[in-house]
Amino acid sequence: MGPIVARIRSPLAPVHAAIARHYAAHEVADDGQFSDFPVTVAPPSLARRFIRPTVTFRLDDAPVFQPLPAEQAFALLEWGLNWCIATQCHQYLIIHSAVLERHGHALLLPAPPASGKSTLCAALVARGWRLLSDEMALVALDRGDVTPIPRAIGLKNDSIDVIRRFWPDAAIGTVVEKTLKGSVAHARPPAESVARQHEAVRARWIVLPHYAKGAPTALEPLSRGAAFMRLVDCAFNYAMHGRRGFELLATVIDAAQCHSFSYGGDLDAAVRTFDALAEAS
Amino acid sequence: MNAYRRLAGGGDVVAEALAGGNDTARDDGPYWEELVSRAREANLLGTLAERLHERALIDRVPEAPRAHLAAARIRSEAQETAIRRELRQLARALAEVDTPIVLLKGASYLCAGLPNARGRVFADIDILVPKSRLDDVESALLLAGFVTTHVNAYDQRYYRQWMHELPPMLHVRRQTVVDVHHALVPETSRMHPDSAHLIEAARPAAGMRFSVPSPADMAIHCATHLFCDEDFSHATRDLVDFDSLVRYFAVAQPDFWERLLPRARTLQLARPLWYALDWSVRVHHTPVPAEILRDARRDAPALPLRWLMNGLLGPALRPTRGRASTRWARRALYVRGHWLKMPPHLLAWHLTVKAFRRENASGEDGKSADAKPDA
Numbered sequence: 001m002g003p004i005v006a007r008i009r010s011p012l013a014p015v016h017a018a019i020a021r022h023y024a025a026h027e028v029a030d031d032g033q034f035s036d037f038p039v040t041v042a043p044p045s046l047a048r049r050f051i052r053p054t055v056t057f058r059l060d061d062a063p064v065f066q067p068l069p070a071e072q073a074f075a076l077l078e079w080g081l082n083w084c085i086a087t088q089c090h091q092y093l094i095i096h097s098a099v100l101e102r103h104g105h106a107l108l109l110p111a112p113p114a115s116g117k118s119t120l121c122a123a124l125v126a127r128g129w130r131l132l133s134d135e136m137a138l139v140a141l142d143r144g145d146v147t148p149i150p151r152a153i154g155l156k157n158d159s160i161d162v163i164r165r166f167w168p169d170a171a172i173g174t175v176v177e178k179t180l181k182g183s184v185a186h187a188r189p190p191a192e193s194v195a196r197q198h199e200a201v202r203a204r205w206i207v208l209p210h211y212a213k214g215a216p217t218a219l220e221p222l223s224r225g226a227a228f229m230r231l232v233d234c235a236f237n238y239a240m241h242g243r244r245g246f247e248l249l250a251t252v253i254d255a256a257q258c259h260s261f262s263y264g265g266d267l268d269a270a271v272r273t274f275d276a277l278a279e280a281s
Numbered sequence: 282m283n284a285y286r287r288l289a290g291g292g293d294v295v296a297e298a299l300a301g302g303n304d305t306a307r308d309d310g311p312y313w314e315e316l317v318s319r320a321r322e323a324n325l326l327g328t329l330a331e332r333l334h335e336r337a338l339i340d341r342v343p344e345a346p347r348a349h350l351a352a353a354r355i356r357s358e359a360q361e362t363a364i365r366r367e368l369r370q371l372a373r374a375l376a377e378v379d380t381p382i383v384l385l386k387g388a389s390y391l392c393a394g395l396p397n398a399r400g401r402v403f404a405d406i407d408i409l410v411p412k413s414r415l416d417d418v419e420s421a422l423l424l425a426g427f428v429t430t431h432v433n434a435y436d437q438r439y440y441r442q443w444m445h446e447l448p449p450m451l452h453v454r455r456q457t458v459v460d461v462h463h464a465l466v467p468e469t470s471r472m473h474p475d476s477a478h479l480i481e482a483a484r485p486a487a488g489m490r491f492s493v494p495s496p497a498d499m500a501i502h503c504a505t506h507l508f509c510d511e512d513f514s515h516a517t518r519d520l521v522d523f524d525s526l527v528r529y530f531a532v533a534q535p536d537f538w539e540r541l542l543p544r545a546r547t548l549q550l551a552r553p554l555w556y557a558l559d560w561s562v563r564v565h566h567t568p569v570p571a572e573i574l575r576d577a578r579r580d581a582p583a584l585p586l587r588w589l590m591n592g593l594l595g596p597a598l599r600p601t602r603g604r605a606s607t608r609w610a611r612r613a614l615y616v617r618g619h620w621l622k623m624p625p626h627l628l629a630w631h632l633t634v635k636a637f638r639r640e641n642a643s644g645e646d647g648k649s650a651d652a653k654p655d656a
Contacts, residue, residue, distance in 0.1 A: 005345070034345045061322065090352035241355065
């Protein structure tokens with residue numbers, strides 16, 4: 001997936017099936033190739049395989065989170081890999097943001113959880129935008145461009161059905177109920193996005209999404225200062241990069257148009273707005 | 282070395298790479314995956330990166346593992362900046378308290394400019410103060426915005442009555458942690474080293490309000506922390522520290538070897554020092570003079586116990602958490618650590634309280650997890 005190779009071990013058939021479904025378009029590395037993260041998703045003990053089954057995510061044989069119910073194994077794998085990247089890959093400035101591409105330019109949707117970022121991201125992907133990531137922008141420290149890491153798109157609660165209606169062709173996997181984030185399902189990234197996963201892109205548009213039920217669709221210009229502060233808030237490892245991180249973000253912001261975007265669930269109007277933005281510049 | 286290989290079941294890929302003995306430049310995926318993974322497990326990725334830089338080997342590392350080493354370097358450099366900033370804050374907080382304050386462990390290596398500080402990752406600052414000044418130090422820290430953690434009454438009693446340190450103190454805004462020690466081992470321990478000796482011999486840290494332990498004391502404290510603690514999950518890294526300290530002081534401090542053993546005997550810490558010297562030689566080929574090793578062996582345990590301990594220490598010191606031998610050895614040493622820490626009646630009481638508490642807490646708080654899945 002993008003610049004990362006994960007060696008995933010799991011005795012659980014549902015995990016195998018979910019990987020086969022969501023990562024069908026990804027390459028499988030040779031066994032002799034270096035993997036960045038040797039991870040396992042497995043029951044913490046033999047007993048836990050049968051009695052109230054739970055699963056643990058491990059990196060380098062060390063458990064990372066508390067065990068979760070076995071039904072959540074694939075979601076745990078996805079969260080675990082996010083954790084690996086966010087806590088280890090400091091060769092990038094990592095921002096909690098969806099990243100898409102149109103006409104060779106990247107759109108960043110930096111946002112805290114529950115701002116409608118993933119729903120918007122899935123809707124844009126459904127209408128032909130290339131997916132770089134639904135979860136994190138990996139900004140290369142030296143070049144300032146964004147490295148793609150297309151993976152399964154995480155959908156939560158109401159947005160699962162919303163996206164099913166909006167994107168009938170989507171390959172959406174099993175819905176897992178009662179996770180820490182509510183109901184969770186994943187959608188497979190388009191093959192074209194995966195095929196172009198080594199093409200890094202510069203950010204052209206930085207848009208802060210905000211979802212409020214029933215709100216009108218509106219794209220407003222935003223000051224660079226406000227966009228800068230949002231990116232800092234959403235960055236996982238901004239403090240790690242000190243002055244270099246500040247300068248890098250300033251360069252990224254200077255080369256981009258900044259907007260805030262609010263919407264109330266009308267995804268057609270939302271996609272039209274972003275298409276118009278892409279055509280106008 | 283052969284004995285260590287036999288005990289530990291093969292070579293130690295991290296120790297070999299740190300020593301530079303092997304051919305790090307080879308383009309071999311599984312080798313690098315194993316090395317990066319094991320070094321990451323032992324919290325030694327930053328140290329490995331620094332050593333490869335010092336030997337100008339870094340450019341010959343294949344690109345994918347090199348990215349991990351670069352990331353580890355960024356992290357350790359950021360952390361060094363953060364620790365130095367926190368030390369300035371701490372100096373300000375403690376400016377009015379008239380007492381010597383000795384930095385221990387990570388912060389002392391950093392402030393003494395020692396080679397093992399390069400790339401070393403740690404989060405908490407440890408300080409040692411005379412027991413008589415403990416209240417003043419705590420008050421000054423509270424005034425500066427630190428709060429005590431472990432607020433439940435049993436934990437407070439555990440720390441304050443039995444341990445060698447206050448409950449960790451957390452700064453409410455900066456989220457930094459300071460461990461305030463007044464002794465080198467718990468009050469209830471079988472050993473009774475007098476921390477006044479260490480404080481007396483400490484040397485000023487350049488340009489700071491703090492001091493750092495003398496070379497011999499630093500090595501001895503490292504050995505004590507390594508071999509008397511019940512938690513062996515950081516043992517691999519601590520042994521790397523010990524090896525590096527000894528190599529450096531043996532050259533930089535002409536009378537280091539003469540002073541080391543007598544000093545350890547004065548502090549009643551000759552046993553852990555013996556383990557550290559013995560295992561540092563086995564794992565890292567530390568150049569310890571033969572007569573020093575011979576002399577140190579006088580404080581080694583008698584044979585049956587020595588065999589048992591060596592059988593446990595081999596696997597426990599390796600960065601191979603995934604192997605059953607390492608896990609079981611660390612579990613056994615966890616029990617031993619508690620045995621050293623407290624007399625049996627206290628230990629029984631402590632374990633009972635802990636067991637009951639875990640039962641009550643289960644299902645409610647997930648605090649012991651390293652992180653939330655949201656990260």
